[in-house]
Amino acid sequence: MKIRFRLNGRWIETEAQPFQRALDLLRDTLDVISVKEGCGEGECGACSILYNGKQVLSCLLPAVQLDGAEVWTAEGLLATPLLRAFEEEDALQCGFCTPGFVVAAYAYVLNGGSEDAAEIRRALAGNLCRCTGYTHILRAVQRAVKEHHASSSEKRG
Numbered sequence: 001m002k003i004r005f006r007l008n009g010r011w012i013e014t015e016a017q018p019f020q021r022a023l024d025l026l027r028d029t030l031d032v033i034s035v036k037e038g039c040g041e042g043e044c045g046a047c048s049i050l051y052n053g054k055q056v057l058s059c060l061l062p063a064v065q066l067d068g069a070e071v072w073t074a075e076g077l078l079a080t081p082l083l084r085a086f087e088e089e090d091a092l093q094c095g096f097c098t099p100g101f102v103v104a105a106y107a108y109v110l111n112g113g114s115e116d117a118a119e120i121r122r123a124l125a126g127n128l129c130r131c132t133g134y135t136h137i138l139r140a141v142q143r144a145v146k147e148h149h150a151s152s153s154e155k156r157g
């Protein structure tokens, strides 16, 4: 079936197969390689995408459901204050888990998340990394929330 959706700010048209996962369509057809397959069962968060403003696991999402959606992946978030915060706080981890964390954190900030550490940990609980204590990621998200609030109140004037 032909589908049309917005990917990282650009409308695209492509073919989706009936039993194809969004994860496979993004990686194999569209070369969006920041979206990783970890567990393939909805447990690790590595395949996270921003789907109509929410973090969604693309390994569990049928590709046909991308039709008409607004989708962002880590590739499209490179120039955002969130990524700057990740860099400034040395929150970049391995290439496998980082894109999923970036998407989860972006969804959190976008949806009005607070600087509260426990709340941030809860929001990122679906993203697994076995290697660190998440401290740098936590600080990066707190920084991004602060900047987001500052820029929203500037806009409000």
Ligand code: FES
Residues within 6 Å of the ligand: 036, 037, 038, 039, 040, 041, 042, 043, 044, 045, 046, 047, 048, 057, 058, 059, 060
């Ligand atoms: S690959 Fe989708 S949650 Fe692990």
Ligand code: FES
Residues within 6 Å of the ligand: 093, 094, 095, 096, 097, 098, 128, 129, 130, 131, 132
């Ligand atoms: S799994 Fe990526 S740094 Fe731990």
